Amino acid sequence: MAGGGYRPKLIEVALPLAAINAEAAREKSIRHGHPSTLHLWWARRPLAAARAVIWASLVDDPSGYDEFTEPDGETEDERAGRLGRIDAERQRLFGILERLVKWENSNNPDVLAEARAEIDRCFPDGPPPVLDPFAGGGAIPLEAQRLGLTALAGDLNPVAVLINKAMIEIPPRFAGMPPVHPGIDKTLTTWERAQGLAADIEAYGQWMRDEAKRRIGHLYPDATGPDGEKLTPIAWIWARTVESPDPSWSGHVPLVASWTLAKRPGKPTVWIEPVIDRNSRLIMYAIREGGEPLTKGTVDRGGGRCIASGAAIPFSHIRAEGLAGRHATRLMAIVAEGDRTRTYLPSSAEAEEAATTSLPNVSLGAIHVNPRDFKTPGYGITTWEELFTARQLTALTTFSGLLGEVAKKVKSDAIEAGLTVDGRRLHEDGRGADAYAAAVITYLAFVIDKCADYWSTIAGWDNTKGETVRTLSGDRRSR
Ligand SMILES: C[S@@+](CC[C@H](N)C(=O)[O-])C[C@H]1O[C@@H](n2cnc3c(N)ncnc32)[C@H](O)[C@@H]1O
Known part of the structure; x- marks a missing residue:
């Protein structure tokens, strides 16, 4: 209800939702400099949405401005004119909000000053503090602080509390x-x-x-590149192995979801080929470039498959072997830093030992x-x-x-x-x-x-x- 002492806030009447939603969705792909990269928090809310909600909860909707109070005996024309002025003022506020929610403007002093001035206009004695007792990743207190408000935050979870401290409390200190x-x-x-x-x-x-x-x-020993050069490894690709339930193959077999190491558009695929030596009952792993893996992986949502005999390996077997402490691991490949690309190298006994001692x-x-x-x-x-x-x-x-x-x-x-x-x-x-x-x-x-x-x-x-x-x-x- 306009007038009569109660001033509705903008959020109660109208919001430029399309602009807010677009910025909130865009934020998901922004990594560099985004506070969410400080530490993982689940169910984190987009900063753009939090910023918009706080600002629009504090700024009055123009329908409550004194000058737009419906006068006694207002004619139709006068009413249309008054509503038009209310709408124009609302559009002005929408413009501020649309600039405010943009990621690029997060630290833009002019945009923030413009937004803060509207809050101050609505709270001549100073705005209220913002309290979020369920602060999680801290989107609400962070944005309240950005808008110049006193921000108070709490959470049941100590990780969330630490994130809030690191993001909001410590830097200004x-x-x-x-x-x-x-x-x-x-x-x-x-x-x-x-x-x-x-x-x-x-x-x-x-x-x-x-x-x-x-x-x-x-x-972390250096890896040796194809030409004998020393390379820095950045990752090691392991397979978890389990005893095959197929009596025709007594030995461990790998449980690998995918043999592909690198799928590069316009470039050869890099993949692991499991090489089975049936005499020694050993499985070795070779790195191949070009073509596609010869078989699908050996485990998926349906269960496993013995790479040596093709026999099914039910999850019940995989679980039972794990519970009995009989799972093992094998290093299949080493990923090394190459010249603007990854270099994939075969495993070595030295590399396997370095990881396990x-x-x-x-x-x-x-x-x-x-x-x-x-x-x-x-x-x-x-x-x-x-x-x-x-x-x-x-x-x-x-x-x-x-x-x-x-x-x-x-x-x-x-x-x-x-x-x-x-x-x-x-x-x-x-x-x-x-x-x-x-x-x-x-x-x-x-x-x-x-x-x-x-x-x-x-x-x-x-x-x-x-x-x-x-x-x-x-x-x-x-x-
Ligand atoms: C949906 S999350 C909040 C997300 C947050 N607004 C953000 O942007 O990251 C809800 C939070 O409430 C917290 N919580 C649940 N029960 C609580 C309780 N009884 N007291 C305090 N915090 C609680 C959870 O730990 C969780 O961090």
């Missing part, structure tokens, strides 16, 4: 501060917003990477008993550590261990740079050396989480355009 890492030239820029913090995260992350390489680099003594606990969401216990993988090769586990524990060392380094560098020892932890509102160290390692811990998503034995290989690891979360490294 250290805004305008230069980095503390001694290797960064402080005169480079004026260190606006959280640029100093970002530079430190990168610099200490680089230190972690270098240090990890020094400690465990020997577990040096198992750290870690216990990460049992995987939840929840067959709907956690399938691996049905196949005998019942603990979290079993989801990783020895080398993956070594890498993850090495990086996790380095976090503590980084925290000490950041703190001492921060003190050297003039920050005070504040004894504050992440959840406390400190701006001193301890709080700063906690902030830096929070982002670096997120990187380790991402590594765990890429480095597990149940991650797959995307043989299409990306030719990259298919992570469990569906994350894809932009190339």
Whole structure:
């Protein structure tokens, strides 16, 4: 109802839905610089939609403006004129909203100032704070903050809480501060917003990477290219193997969904050929280029197939063998960094050994008993550590261990740079050396989480355009 003290908000009356929907849909394909890449969160809402909803919930619909209140004795013509002016004003607001939801305008000061001015106009005594008690990936508090509002967020899940802290709370806390890492030239820029913090995260992350390489680099031997050149491996393609249920072939056979390594438009397909030696009962794996794989994979939704005899391998057999601890793995191929393309190389005993020795003594606990969401216990993988090769586990524990060392380094560098020892932890509102160290390692811990998503034995290989690891979360490294 217009007038009478109640002013409807724009969201209650009309929205430029087509423009909002188009931007929200477009956002799904935006990766670079998108806050969603900070850490996976399921059921994340598009920022464009959150931005639009908050803004349109605060800005009045013109039908409630005093000057558009229906006067007594209004004639038809006067009414038509008044409604026309209301519509024109609504179109003006739509224009602001359409500019506001565009991804390119996310940090455009003019567009944001224009949008904030409308909020201020509707709230002369200051806008209300925005509280999202179910904040998840933080789309709503992030956008509330962008619109200049006080944003409050909560969630039942500690991962969501940490994402919100990292995205919304920490950056403004250290805004305008230069980095503390001694290797960064402080005169480079004026260190606006959280640029100093970002530079430190990168610099200490680089230190972690270098240090990890020094400690465990020997577990990643170079691969040898077709001409004997040394190449850096970036992925290893394994097959899980199971004893064939066919008595005519006693031995393990691979369970492989696809033999294709790379499908390149206009270029030869790269694929693995399983070469069966019936005398020695060994299966070797050769890399082929051109043509197509000779057979389909050996496992799909219907079950498995013995590559040696063609016999069916029912899931019941695969599960029973897994539960009995009799699954094994074989390295089939190595993916190395080539000159602007991937190079696919055959496996080697050295490469297989490097991945499977040096198992750290870690216990990460049992995987939840929840067959709907956690399938691996049905196949005998019942603990979290079993989801990783020895080398993956070594890498993850090495990086996790380095976090503590980084925290000490950041703190001492921060003190050297003039920050005070504040004894504050992440959840406390400190701006001193301890709080700063906690902030830096929070982002670096997120990187380790991402590594765990890429480095597990149940991650797959995307043989299409990306030719990259298919992570469990569906994350894809932009190339
Ligand atoms: C649909 S998600 C929110 C998505 C969020 N708007 C975004 O853009 O990412 C719902 C959230 O509510 C949280 N949640 C569920 N029950 C809750 C409770 N009782 N208290 C607090 N948070 C809860 C979940 O952890 C989840 O993060």
